[in-house]
Amino acid sequence: MNGNLTEIDNHENDLNGNINHKISKSKNHAGQVLESIIRKKGHNISELARHMKISRCTIYNWFELELISYDILVKIGSYINYDFSSDFPDVFSGNNNVKFEPNKFTEPENVDYWIKKYIILLEKYNECLLSKNYNQEYINQ
Structure with a gap:
């Protein structure tokens, strides 16, 4: 040694x-x-x-x-x-099967990412509600 x-x-x-x-x-x-x-x-x-x-x-x-x-x-x-x-x-x-993944976002980038993701989700949800509301009105006529 x-x-x-x-x-x-x-x-x-x-x-x-x-x-x-x-x-x-x-x-x-x-x-x-x-x-x-x-x-x-x-x-x-x-x-x-x-x-x-x-x-x-x-x-x-x-x-x-x-x-x-x-x-x-x-x-x-x-x-x-x-x-x-x-x-x-x-x-x-x-x-060996586990790879190192560094922290991809700094704190401000991380917050902005999730804000954008949340807004997109809300917009999709609103479209879904409008579509469902439109379909309900069409069926009720």
Whole structure:
């Protein structure tokens, strides 16, 4: 084994509290890698915690873990628009069928999208009501 690499056989906890056993070889443990990526991308830990509906302490505890679960990496990755599969290939290797989908919309774009979709739906509904009302009048004559 290389002098810089350490082999880790430890457990990891996912978001549901399930324990998974994995063996990982890395210079830094997964929590350190996760923290450095989040900070390099300029994200606020408090905002990330609010988004994930967890406490900041939980995130800081994850930074201390030697292994991070797939669920946690995907959830954080989708929020910060980052694909962790290259940083944690051993974690992602068993999940080849699941693709990373970054957050496609920023908050204002997301709101505009749903407003437009709602207006289109209302217009279709109004057309349907008018059509039904017209058919009722035609039948009653």
